[in-house]
Amino acid sequence: MRFVDEFRDAELGRVVAGEILATVDPSRHYKVMEVCGGHTHAIYKYAIDDLLPENVELVHGPGCPVCVIPMGRVDDGIALAQQEGVIFTCFGDMLRVPGSNGSFLDAKAEGADIRMVYSPLDALRLAKTNPDRQVIFFAIGFETTAPSTALTLMRAKAEGIENFTVMCNHVTIVPPLRALLDSPDLRLDGFIGPGHVCTVVGARPFEFIPADYDKPLVVSGFEPLDVLQSVQMILLQLAEDRREVENQYTRVVPYEGNLKALEVLSEVFELRPHFEWRGLGFISQSALKLSEAYADLDAEERFGVPGVRVADPKACQCGEVLKGVIKPWECKVFGTACTPERPIGTCMVSPEGACAAYYNYGRLSQEREAV
């Protein structure tokens, strides 16, 4: 497959792995956080860990859109979905995220009309073909997916489609990173930057990381060679005593981001004063809601939601996993009470969640190599 296979070349991978080995200081331990769940998934899927020296540790970050949704929001979504005449739509991996009383999939089995869509535009299309029903789209994701929600809302408004609304759960990546860097739990040496968020916001918003926290960040693509090369670039910065934002993903990410997308975002959304993150608690100005001009397309405004805050299950340590403080297998319920088929925490649901990725792909240690 052109433009894909080139970035999965095993031979080149070994070359970069050799360069990494030549760059690291064998006497020290490196902790590098991949911010984005897409990277977590790629790291496990391609077993990139296998190619890194033992003293380079990859730590999973908070950038999995499904993982950061708190239980209360799922409950609110289900309450909307159960209203008479509603068709409730969301992305596939959101369906299995547990609320305090079951998941969307459970609510669907109990009779709510919940449908999986692949794009917010599919939800808008449903609204057009079902004019007598109210179609709600449960929007999730970082700045990567927010523009497609924004464009859909703009189209709905332009076409005067009145039976379409959005329950907005879009979040932004910088505030949780700042919260993470301010927390004393974790000592990190550098960041693999979220490539797809950066296609929208650019690399500039991350300059505070070298400036204020003296750590390197390399914006990275999602193919195995991209990730390896980004690790090498971070290690090289450390070796040369540089701290910068660098862009490995130049084939997709312009340093200034996508100005059109940013314009659309600022028209349709505004910052919420605060938003609850799964396991991380309330973080101020970390999420988006529909702006004044689009308030009539806001499902929360139109229908009202219970808005009850639900504490995370006691046993669940998703917060620590999201912050990279513990590895998935260090969680008390990992793999026993909490499994992909019966998840307690969100990190076990999405393929981008650190726990699901580790359970599905990584659950094999060196000593139990196949013989």
Place this chain on the structure above:
Amino acid sequence: MSATREGREERVLGIIETARAKRPRFKDAHITMSHGAGGKATQSLIEGLFLPAFQSESLRELGDAGAVEADGTKLAMTTDTFVVKPTVFPGGTIGELAVNGTVNDLAAAGARPLALTVSLVLEEGLSADDLRVQVDAIAGAARAADVQIVAGDTKVVERGFCDSMYVCTTGIGVRDPRADMSTGALKPGDRVLVSGPVGDHGTAIMLARDEFEIESQIESDTCSLWPASDALMESAGSSLRCMRDATRGGVATVLNELARASEVAIVAREADVPIKPAVAGASELLGIDPLYVANEGRMVAFVAPEAAEAAVAALKSVPGCEEAADIGEVKTEPPGMVLIETAFGGKRVMDLLAGDPLPRIC
């Protein structure tokens, strides 16, 4: 990572494997779409509810078809219901699937298909022309597979109570004396063969549903696998340990089921799995692994190492199986697990799917 921490990880993984090896229990309050997806939820339904209730020796084997013996004649029986949407798709129709699906379950069990029954559930308002198309497709596929349709049933339900039409077929076949197969027969060193490129059917259906607006030339691979089964038995004889028709859940699910049944490990080599470029491309876009995508005309066979080369050659001589390949090997450790060597050079677990809400594909 320190030695003690590694030891702890090891212990945690041990606990998980013990939990995983236990027979799955069916504890859900409702049937969700996951129970039909062929992954872990389906497994919990079959092993946690059906097997204990039906108490049948033949069923416990969890083969593609059950063994029945009548006055010394060894028969195989199987049944399958088809609810695919849309009912006509590139490369096939629900009618063809219904015949080939049941024929293939028999073929995978090493049984020459003899006769089928066909039951139709039709939705009020279904156009007669659409029905005629499917009846012709059923007749055509039965002729091609050389099986008789010997009985049938028709039910009509009110509009909205079924999605245009569902088809159920039941098949009976004679178990071939050359076959000596069992799901528990895999031994370390055995090779894993596939009869052709994987993922065509499921990808064709997903794209035919028009939800992605991707145009493609991908066609379903639906066909009778009896010729492939015949060629494998002829070539490998008793060295043929087991065959599986890689339908729902794809090749990855077959490998997991067999690794569990035989208490062995299976290591597949990603780079050796034949996948058509268009299927690889579509899967890439959709974020789906073709190894988990359904096939309707692909056999997975497990053969003793000394018979593997000849078995691949025999498969390749069967029309439609020209791209048959040796894709992996049976190992000892870790038992019950499937690993895949990625083309990038790492190795990882390839587990059963945890029940993604996939569209109706068969």
